[in-house]
């Protein structure tokens with residue numbers, strides 16, 4: 001199914017839970033979705049007969065622009081051999097988004113990674129801990145405003 | 160006798176018989192440098208090169224270097240790759256658990272000074288010598304097996320010149 005057909009289907013089912021679709025981009029076309037409806041949207045994408053996005057191939061956290069973080073979902077359907085990119089913007093003032101780890105189990109560790117490095121909270125995630133950085137690390141280093149600490153546990157960090 | 164060649168010319172052998180005379184220093188150094196057991200421990204891309212050095216073509220075993228899976232058994236750690244801050248705490252702990260005399264060979268730019276991550280690696284330790292003392296540095300990204308072997312031979316030289324009278328390691 002092509003991106004515009006998918007978009008119309010989603011728009012019909014979720015109305016203002018779905019933002020605009022961007023096709024004039026140098027990367028794969030993508031659809032904006034509402035962060036507070038993303039769990040239901042994900043479930044729909046997976047279970048709807050004509051979509052069947054059975055595989056979450058990647059979930060990334062992004063420091064999107066001055067005011068927003070984002071989560072990007074790369075979806076693939078093995079059954080129907082089409083793919084889709086969904087983005088959710090998350091205001092930095094309130095960095096929260098629904099989890100999709102109950103829809104695609106692959107999201108579990110991906111969400112932990114996004115939380116660890118970019119610092120959005122996934123509400124409903126069963127075990128939201130840091131996954132790469134040490135537990136006592138402060139801050140989320142892929143934020144553009146992250147400052148490298150002078151010391152970590154007594155070890156000098158900058159060169 | 161192969162041992163005699165290795166112990167160098169300060170060793171004397173009785174003309175008939177299997178008795179040699181040497182100093183305690185020499186004997187200790189010889190046994191240490193001929194069985195530098197290595198920590199079963201690899202870090203990043205350099206570890207691949209270390210494994211290649213261990214494998215049959217370069218054969219670390221002929222220097223008496225074999226990997227051991229416990230810090231209680233080992234004499235050297237090859238720090239073979241990128242040391243993250245998280246890993247550095249573990250390495251420090253492993254180092255502290257090793258019985259002396261113990262030696263560290265820092266392999267590759269990463270463990271020497273942070274390597275490609277020297278500027279933007281917020282999570283990378285810029286040189287393992289910030290945490291534990293290093294005996295030999297091997298430059299390269301990654302060093303070829305020949306370079307690693309040369310580093311190990313340098314370490315053997317260092318051990319050969321140790322003396323009980325002087326505290327080293």
Ligand code: SF4
Nearest residue numbers: 204267268269300301
């Ligand atoms: S020095 Fe180069 S090859 Fe070795 S771990 Fe670092 S990046 Fe990899």
